[in-house]
Amino acid sequence: MIKLPEPVEDVVVNLLRLANTKLPMDIGWALEAAAGWETNEIAYSQLGAIMDNVKKAEHIGRPMCQDTGIPVFYVRGRFDSTISDSIRAGLERATKEIPLRPNTVDPLTRENPGNNLGQGMPIIHFIPTADDFTEITVLPKGAGSENMTRLGMLNPADGEAGIKRFVIDAVLDAGGRPCPPSIVGVGIGGTSDVCVAMAKEALLQPIDEENDDPVLNRLEGELFQSLNSSGLGPMGLGGSTTVLAVRIKKAYCHTASLPVAVNIGCWATRRASAKISDSGVEYSQGVKL
């Protein structure tokens, strides 16, 4: 059994509190920059209301949005099999203590256990590495944005143009429903399941960092330009701030496939990570997996 300096359960409560009450700084800056260039009056008022709300939530230590989402966990580094139980215990405690809204229900009966648990919940992705630390990341994912997810199994002949069309349509067809200005997570390649997972993981990357891959970096820039000249605007009420960023991850795929997935993050794309090493716990709000 791996001994950690702080119980994982406590770290998970801290992570959920941090993610839900404090917007990552890179997203805060992007909102401020957007308010600076936005000329549409309604759009400007929406951005102002968002920034006010963010400040108040952080100040009083309450969740910035009532949809505290389904927390998606990523565990990377060294860990053993007991970590899942600790994460579940932390989530149940955080639901009462912060509090979070109990969101999980049986998909058919719609019965709500009241503790954000239930079969298959919470979702935990494991990434074992040879590192001598344990990194736990949480992405609380609200349903407004999650419900707009799209997977397209494009044809290889559709190429880059087909990918761009697919992403632009996914974001614009979603309209005001996912709470724009959004962060658009895109997965390109892999198999269908991996493609959707990559689109979500892309939302974890700080939006003020360039993509390491020059081609993806260019694509992100082009999509950002196109989407912000669409006129959709904050909350779908018009304006020039439709997205705060586009983030893309890719993996190799079958020679006969071109999978593309879009997973939208609302303006309140909440994330927090804890790096647990022998010497202590370090918290942050943006990682690359």
Place this chain on the structure above:
Amino acid sequence: MITLPLDEKTARSLKLGETVYLSGPVVTGRDEMHLRAMSLPDESIPDDLKGAVLFHCGPIMSRRDDGSWAVIAAGPTTSARMNSVEAGFIRRFGIRAIIGKGGMSEEVSEAMRETGCVYLAATGGAAISLAEGLSKCKGCEWEDLGMAEAMWRFDTSRFGPFIVAMDSEGGSLYRNVTESLVRDY
């Protein structure tokens, strides 16, 4: 500033794009609350649903030691999920205003035009600011539906701001934006 309950004349006087604040009784409701209300006979429907201002919201609530409820966070949910039931709901209960985000369908817009109802856009995710306007929780109906889905009753005071995004003449800011969207592939 509009004092609730809202009458038809006042609802019809609200202009597209106008900013409003509300004071008075408001009820919450989303997917399951709509289904529950529509499945019940008239005599089982709570009086305060009739002619109500309906807030598409599943708040975070916390019970105080004395048994009363405190609101922690309460922003709008995506209204389009209720598109398939809302036109019938508006007609049956005479809903005068819906507070939500993202807008609703043409079918709902038509029911709003017919009955004199408006759609008020709240800023999605502004759950702390909006909760400040919910001055008192007067309990809930259908608690078995769960915290997010129950019908919560609130007294509101300077609740807002909201933008009149669909008026009672069939106008819609969402339609205007959608029709002029530029798809730069």
